Amino acid sequence: MRFVDEWRDPEAARGLARRIAERVTRPWRIMEVCGGQTHALVRFGIDRLLPEAVTLLHGPGCPVCVTPTATLDAALAIARRPEVVLCTYGDMLRVPGTERTLADAKTAGADVRIVYSTLDALALAESLPDREVVFLAVGFETTAPGVAIAVAQAEIRKIVNFSAIVAHVRVPPALEAILAGPERVVDGFLAAGHVCAVMGTAEYAPIAARHRVPIVVTGFEPLDLLDGILACVTQLEEGRHEVENRYARAVRDEGNRAAREAVLRVFEPVDRTWRGLGDIPHSGLALRAAYRRFDALERFAPQVGASRDAPECIAGAVLVGKARPTDCPAFGKACTPDHPLGATMVSSEGACAAYHRYRSVG
Amino acid sequence: MTVTLAHGGGGRALRALLESHVGPAVGMDALRHDAAVLDGRIAMTTDAFVVHPLTFPGGDIGRLAVCGTVNDLAMAGAVPYALSLALILEEGLPLEVLDRILASAAEAAREAGVRIVTGDTKVVERGRGDGVYVTTTGIGHVPEGVDVGPHRIRPGDAVLVSGDVGRHGAAVLSVREGLGFDDAVGSDVAPVAAAVAALLAEVDVHCLRDPTRGGVAAVLDELATGHDIAIDEAAVPVHDGVRAATELFGLDPLHLACEGRFVAFVMKEEVNRAVDVLRTFGEAAEIGRVQSGPGRVWIRDSFGGERLLVRPWGDPLPRIC
Numbered sequence: 162m163r164f165v166d167e168w169r170d171p172e173a174a175r176g177l178a179r180r181i182a183e184r185v186t187r188p189w190r191i192m193e194v195c196g197g198q199t200h201a202l203v204r205f206g207i208d209r210l211l212p213e214a215v216t217l218l219h220g221p222g223c224p225v226c227v228t229p230t231a232t233l234d235a236a237l238a239i240a241r242r243p244e245v246v247l248c249t250y251g252d253m254l255r256v257p258g259t260e261r262t263l264a265d266a267k268t269a270g271a272d273v274r275i276v277y278s279t280l281d282a283l284a285l286a287e288s289l290p291d292r293e294v295v296f297l298a299v300g301f302e303t304t305a306p307g308v309a310i311a312v313a314q315a316e317i318r319k320i321v322n323f324s325a326i327v328a329h330v331r332v333p334p335a336l337e338a339i340l341a342g343p344e345r346v347v348d349g350f351l352a353a354g355h356v357c358a359v360m361g362t363a364e365y366a367p368i369a370a371r372h373r374v375p376i377v378v379t380g381f382e383p384l385d386l387l388d389g390i391l392a393c394v395t396q397l398e399e400g401r402h403e404v405e406n407r408y409a410r411a412v413r414d415e416g417n418r419a420a421r422e423a424v425l426r427v428f429e430p431v432d433r434t435w436r437g438l439g440d441i442p443h444s445g446l447a448l449r450a451a452y453r454r455f456d457a458l459e460r461f462a463p464q465v466g467a468s469r470d471a472p473e474c475i476a477g478a479v480l481v482g483k484a485r486p487t488d489c490p491a492f493g494k495a496c497t498p499d500h501p502l503g504a505t506m507v508s509s510e511g512a513c514a515a516y517h518r519y520r521s522v523g
Numbered sequence: 524m525t526v527t528l529a530h531g532g533g534g535r536a537l538r539a540l541l542e543s544h545v546g547p548a549v550g551m552d553a554l555r556h557d558a559a560v561l562d563g564r565i566a567m568t569t570d571a572f573v574v575h576p577l578t579f580p581g582g583d584i585g586r587l588a589v590c591g592t593v594n595d596l597a598m599a600g601a602v603p604y605a606l607s608l609a610l611i612l613e614e615g616l617p618l619e620v621l622d623r624i625l626a627s628a629a630e631a632a633r634e635a636g637v638r639i640v641t642g643d644t645k646v647v648e649r650g651r652g653d654g655v656y657v658t659t660t661g662i663g664h665v666p667e668g669v670d671v672g673p674h675r676i677r678p679g680d681a682v683l684v685s686g687d688v689g690r691h692g693a694a695v696l697s698v699r700e701g702l703g704f705d706d707a708v709g710s711d712v713a714p715v716a717a718a719v720a721a722l723l724a725e726v727d728v729h730c731l732r733d734p735t736r737g738g739v740a741a742v743l744d745e746l747a748t749g750h751d752i753a754i755d756e757a758a759v760p761v762h763d764g765v766r767a768a769t770e771l772f773g774l775d776p777l778h779l780a781c782e783g784r785f786v787a788f789v790m791k792e793e794v795n796r797a798v799d800v801l802r803t804f805g806e807a808a809e810i811g812r813v814q815s816g817p818g819r820v821w822i823r824d825s826f827g828g829e830r831l832l833v834r835p836w837g838d839p840l841p842r843i844c
Contacts, residue, residue, distance in 0.1 A: 162763050165770060171826050206828035268527050277700060383826070498833075499535070509773045519830045 168382030169205070177387035178210040184394050188214045190346070191393050192339070192482050194332060195353030196223030196510025197381050203515040205383045207390075215394065218346075218482030221335050222353050224300040225252045225508035226480055227435045231468040232328045233258040236297045238463035239326070240271040245461075246289060248282040249297035251275045256504045259468045279304075279311035279325075286315070286323035295457045296325045303355045305329045305446055306420035309427035312448065312455050324457035327448055330433060332356050333364045334444035339481055340372045346482065349393040351379040351386070354408040359424075361416025365404045373402045380408040427452055436470070436504065437477035476503035479512050486513040493517060534737060535834055557733070558599040560665055566601035568592055569660040577624065577654050580694045581709030582782075585628035588657040590712050590782055591735065593635040597719040598731045598785060600671035601663035603635055608642040608659055613652030624655060635714035637661070666723075675729035678750050680813040681794035683787045685718055686711065686805030687760040688739050692779025693768045702772070707764030713783035718804040722787065726797045730788040733781070737834075739810075740777040742786050743820045744834045751816025754832075757825045760806045777822075777832075788813065 193199055199219045202208055208217050221227050237258050240247040247263070254264040254275065267273040272292075276282050279296055286294035298308045308325060315323045332353060339347060352365060357378045365376045375396035379389030389407050396403060406412055424446070433445025448456050470476070473491050478484035486492050486505070496502040498514055505511035529536040558568035572588045582590075593603040608628060612621065632639050690711040697704035715733070722728055732742045739759070743752050754777075761769075761776045769776050784805070789797045794809050801807030820832035 162766050162770075165766075169825065174826065205824065205826045209828070210826075264527075268525055277702065281701075518833055519828075521831045521833060 165382065168380075168384045170384065174205075174207075174210065174383050174387055177384065177391055181215065181387065181391050181394055182212040184391065184398055185212050185214045186398060188216065189348045189394060189397050190216045190218055190482075191349045191351060191390060192218040192220045192347045193351040193379070193386070194220040194222040194336070195355070195381075196226065196508065196512070197355070198222070198351060198353065198379065198386060199512050200510055200515045201381050201383065202386055203519045207383055207386050210387070211390065215390065217390075219479065219485075219512040220350075220482060221339070221435065221438060221480045222301065222332065222356075223480070223505065223508050223510040223512070224304070224330065225250075225256055226476060226504040226511050227330060227437060228253075228256070228299045228328050228504065229434050229436045229468070230257075230259055230470050231434070231465065232299075232326065233263075234465040234468045235458060235463045236326055237261065237263065237266055238465050239295055239457060239461045240266050240273055242293070242461065244291075244293045246272045246274060246285065246292050246294045247297060248274050248276045248285065248294060250277075250299070252508045252510075253297060253299060255501065255507045257471065257501060259466070279307045280314070283311045283315060283320060283323055286320050287318075290322060293322050293324070295461075296323070297328070298325045299328045301330055301332055301353070301356050302360045302424065303353075303358075305424045305428065306359060306417075309423040312427050312452050313423065315455055316452065324455045324460050325448075326457045327428070327446060329428070329446040330435065331430065331444050331446065333368060334441045335435065335438060336365075336368055336376075338438050338441045338444070340368070340374065347374065349375040349377070349397055351389045351393060352376050352404075354378055354380045354385070354411055357406070357408070357412045357416065359417050359420045361421070362404050362406055362412065362414050369402050369404050375402045376404045378404070378406040378408050378412050380411065437480035471502035474503035476505040476513070479505050486516040487520070489513070493521060532737070534741075557595040558601065560599050560601070564665050566596050566599045566663045566665055567661070568595040568599075569658065570595060572657045572659075573653060574695065575653055576698060577620065579698045579710055580705045581690070582712040583624055583627050584655055584657055585624035585626070586631040587712050587782060588659045589628050589631035589635065589637075589639075590714050592659040592661040593637055593663075593714050593716055594733045594782075594785070596661050596663040597714075597716045598671075598733050599663075599665060600669040600719075600723060600728070600731065601665045602720070603637040603661055603663040603716055605638050605640045606632060606659050606661045608639050608657065610642070610644045611652055611656040612644065612646045613654050614646060614649040616654050621655065624657075628657075631714065635716055669723060671723075671728055671731050673730050673746055673748070676746060676750065676788050676813055677729070678813050678815045679791055680729055680788045681791045681797075681809050682743075682752060682754070682811040682813065683789065683794065683797055683801065683807060683809050684734075684739065684760065684784060685715065685787065685801050685807050686781075686784045687762045687765070688734065688781050688784060689765040689769065689776035689779030690762060691782040692738060693765045695780075696772075697768065702768065704764060704768045708762065708768060711781055711783035715783060715785050718801060719785065721803070722797060722800050725800050726789050726793045728787055728789055728797075731785050733785045735780050735782060738776070738778045738780055739786060740775070740820075740832055740834060744832060746788075747818050747820045749818060751814050751819045751821060752811055753814055753821040753823065754811035755823050758808055758810045760808050
């Protein structure tokens with residue numbers, strides 16, 4: 162199949178792995194930012210092709226995983242209202258809230274529906290004028306334009322029974338947060354190609370310069386990943402710390418201008434809490450004042466108690482590269498994709514789910 | 524505890540429901556195979572169809588209901604003989620929709636060489652059905668000398684598929700969710716009796732199974748009992764449209780339903796002959812081998828890695844057949 166098979170050639174992959182091994186003279190820790198990259202690395206066993214000196218750290222780029230439990234609890238409270246149809250992406254359904262999941266709420270009678278696009282939720286609102294359609298919007302900058310366009314459309318077409326719980330987050334502040342501590346934990350980043358396809362690469366230059374860390378924009382297929390790792394290792398060995406675009410077939414330096422403008426028009430940066438990383442300044446997107454009447458949290462003001470995560474879950478440490486899924490005593494035992502303790506075991510982009518799917522040994 | 528949609532998927536939730544509720548109530552033998560063989564010669568099976576939407580690229584619920592049942596008979600090595608057809612109709616269903624479904628059921632029965640000999644029709648109030656639910660029951664006879672079943676699977680056996688996998692699952696997903704793959708992927712729904720008869724005439728077949736709900740993965744998981752099965756992922760034939768859909772939506776073609784394919788276990792010495800016979804019907808291929816082990820399914824990928832097949836709890840697609 163074109164655009165897939167040529168990026169999965171095992172011989173070419175081994176060739177790139179050899180070049181990485183030749184280039185490396187000392188240990189380096191490279192973090193792939195995006196959960197989609199983590200998934201591909203584990204699925205194709207890319208980490209096992211690499212020399213021992215290169216350690217891959219799995220980053221926080223799984224939007225389902227970093228969504229705090231409090232947001233899910235709010236969504237559950239809103240979904241319980243009889244007039245509400247709560248729509249979201251399939252991955253969110255089995256993420257544990259403090260007491261239950263959206264799938265549990267659905268079984269108990271709440272109207273919870275899976276959609277593939279925010280515009281599907283908007284169309285649903287149009288077709289159900291007597292109901293309140295609420296879209297639970299999680300994701301990075303990649304999915305934010307779709308939500309921005311849906312909200313803008315709702316405004317233009319006066320679809321008043323549509324609203325969104327906007328839980329969108331931004332990648333650059335998260336990288337800053339990971340680099341902020343006194344101790345250097347990451348030597349280089351593979352930036353998430355899809356986020357850069359929307360937002361471009363400009364936001365990363367100040368981070369690379371300030372923290373003297375190479376940031377390589379990388380794709381998602383095996384050869385993309387190996388090529389990104391080779392570029393990152395080369396910069397590190399040569400003492401460079403630049404933003405380098407190795408995913409040029411999808412990413413332009415200026416990003417997708419129309420998508421970026423839609424995001425800027427509808428959203429503004431706000432401080433936000435991440436699961437695992439805590440409060441990060443300017444790391445979230447919220448509806449601007451002109452669109453705030455589409456904010457479901459304002460419209461329904463859900464009453465929720467104190468939210469808490471399963472105490473034995475180490476998802477927070479996994480999300481910042483401080484622990485591997487297999488370090489967790491609950492992994493594959495008390496915590497499985499059927500009965501997850503944390504979101505990293507649920508989402509198809511979660512590191513724990515990837516390890517469970519591809520690294521279980523019976 | 525209540526029934527959830529996961530219980531209707533092809534995953535472990537369904538198996539748990541059968542083993543702890545249905546089996547103890549009606550007798551575990553009723554669960555063992557899709558078709559029961561009575562007195563060694565008469566095969567009997569039944570299947571209920573609740574697919575939504577009623578019409579999908581490549582077929583509809585009428586064709587599906589006939590093919591599903593005659594294929595279950597074929598998997599027992601039986602020649603289909605007669606079918607019953609029971610309909611639950613929802614008030615408000617346009618009669619032309621019903622006519623179309625019945626016409627395609629009749630056409631599928633002709634293709635499969637089986638007669639529809641009895642049936643039942645009920646109507647429920649609007650809102651209490653999904654247009655049409657269909658239940659078919661089939662009987663067939665197992666020819667002299669044919670013994671096909673999981674009890675004959677041995678380490679060393681070759682595992683074949685009769686054609687490319689995942690088309691039905693991808694087609695139904697595409698049209699139900701509006702994903703737009705309808706033009707690229709049609710369901711494979713078709714009777715497999717002719718291919719099975721040709722294979723049985725040439726090769727000593729150990730076991731047959733149709734990978735419907737839960738796909739090839741569910742079949743392998745169920746049949747890897749007392750031995751392991753190792754699959755070469757690159758050898759599994761997958762249509763480009765199905766691959767594109769699964770890549771885009773993070774699904775695995777091994778977990779998608781087929782409705783016109785089967786998995787066959789044959790002695791490795793006979794694998795080339797078996798593939799030759801099946802190639803006249805479709806893109807058949809050897810995909811793996813049975814090996815000794817405690818009952819695991821290994822998937823070897825093209826990068827030389829090996830992973831265990833993890834069968835999902837529910838279905839990756841809720842309710843597809």
